[in-house]
Amino acid sequence: MRAYFAFEQLIPSGELKQFVFQLNDAAKIEEARRILASGNQLKAHVQGKVVPRPADYNPGWSFHLDPETIGFFEFQIEVCDANVAYVEEHLDEVGGAFLPNSFWCPWSSRLSKEVSC
Template identity: 30%
Template sequence: MSKTRRAASTGLAVLLSAGAVAALSGCSPQADAPLTRAVATFQVVDQSFKVELATPELVEHAQKLLDGEDVSAIPLGTVVRGDASVNEPWTWHIDPATLEFADFTTEVCDGLPEYVEDGTVTSDVYCPWSAKITAIEPLAD
């Protein structure tokens, strides 16, 4: 075998081996890419609700919350009633275009997810003060 052919063969073997290791370890260039859109799950007392994180900045902020960093923690956004979107089994969701995180809000938009469901929270905005983020998942397209 010529030196050129042996070098090409060796190079191919190294590339294939690296690819096999990456495949077996679950690593891939996309696996390490930051999420640009996701769904965050929040716990409010003994109930949970989900919110779409529509921008990389919101995903990053939610990840900081999940990591325990001291950042604005109250999810705040406009309620869209009659459409669960990512927030099943509830019949409402937060409009992702209006979602932000606040340090404090007015009491009129605070409450349990069931209070939004049954109309006890009459505000068009929901801002549960005791919400704690519990998970971030990639948004299924």
């Protein structure tokens, strides 16, 4: 089973950007659909491990999230928070002091929709 979802995040210029990710786990797919159906904004933030390669389903970005590591959160530690535009600009630094273990949890991300690819 495979499904695609998007989250949105404002970048520093004020533009709203979309980031598409893939889920392969039936339970996570159902969780994402429940979040969207309920309008629950508390646990609508997306987290996962950055893979520094583009994915066909996520146009416009040089990286994607490992589907096996994706989850949803309400609260998370500060060290994994970063804006999507900043991650794109500093992709070569991901995994070191910036986003240790390549784990990214953008606090201002909001699960926005299920998409077809």
